Amino acid sequence: MAKILIVEDNALNIKLFCDLLTAHGHQCETVTDSRTALDSARRFSPNLIITDIQLPHVSGIELIRLVRADEALAMVPIMAVTAYSAPGDEERIRGVGANAYVTKPISVTRFAQTVEDLLAGEGQEKSGPGTGAASEGQ
Ligand code: MN
16 A cells, blocks of 8 residues: 555546555545645655646646655655647656656556556666665665
């Protein structure tokens, strides 16, 4: 069982994602207003954050930046979900710190597999020295 925070402004997607995650035995918490996402994440302390990119107020890109800059949340895997997929988008989204990128409409199988991979610690190809192996004595 993992704790997964979903940041998404579309009610149907929230229901779909949450039903899927719950069916896989996970606990989900949802945030529809991205302005409160960082606070919710700090409180909920998720094992994974799933965020939409097209969000009012604070965009998914900006939210990923904020999470990566947050001391307590910086290492939490992030899966970006987006309907908008222009050339260069994936690089941009991964560039700010997302570990995985899934396009809408989602494939249920791919969505579930990506979640499990991220929870298993895969997909974090950008991990530098010191990640994974614990830094001794620090
Ligand atoms: Mn949206």
